[in-house]
Amino acid sequence: MENCVDSEGSFTSQRCSQSLSSVEDALYVIGGKWKLKIIIALQEHGSIRFNELQRIVAGISARVLSNELKDLELNGFVKRIVHAEQTxxxxEYISTDYSKTLKTVIMSLSEWGSTHKRNIREDVF
Structure with missing residues (x-):
């Protein structure tokens, strides 16, 4: 949101609107309870089958996992590989190179979450 402030320290509504719109777009694509957990699991485990993924992402139903994987594939974060030659x-599902661009975002969220949890425990507020 640094882009909301011009060189004189004044807020510009256009810049704030653009930043807010970008954040909304990002949250729409990776937000929710499961998407980041799925992306992280795929990045940590590489190529993985559906049932394995469901075990790793504890608490997710098969229907929800299927829908989330479809959304993630549609947005370029996950690739579905079918081995039709086998019976x-x-x-299998794998994370794409594009999903790896989220690594810094995930690390920042992790650090912020740890700090926030510590602040809550220490009653900083």
Whole structure:
């Protein structure tokens, strides 16, 4: 949101609107309870089958995982690989290079979350 302030220290509504719109877009794509957990699991484990992924992302139902994977694939974060030559057909999911661009975002969120949890425990507020 630094872009909201011009060189004289004044807020500009256009810059704030653009920043807010960008944040809203990002949250729309990666927000929710499960998407970042799925992305992190795929980045940590590499190629992984659906049932394995469901075990790793504890608490997610098969239907929700399926829908989240479709959304993540649509947005370029996940690639679905079908091995039709095998019987039964094997389907694996992998994170894309594009999903790896979220690494700094995930690390920043992790650090912020740790700090926030510590502040809450120490009753800083």
């Amino acid at each position: 039964p057909v094997v389907v």
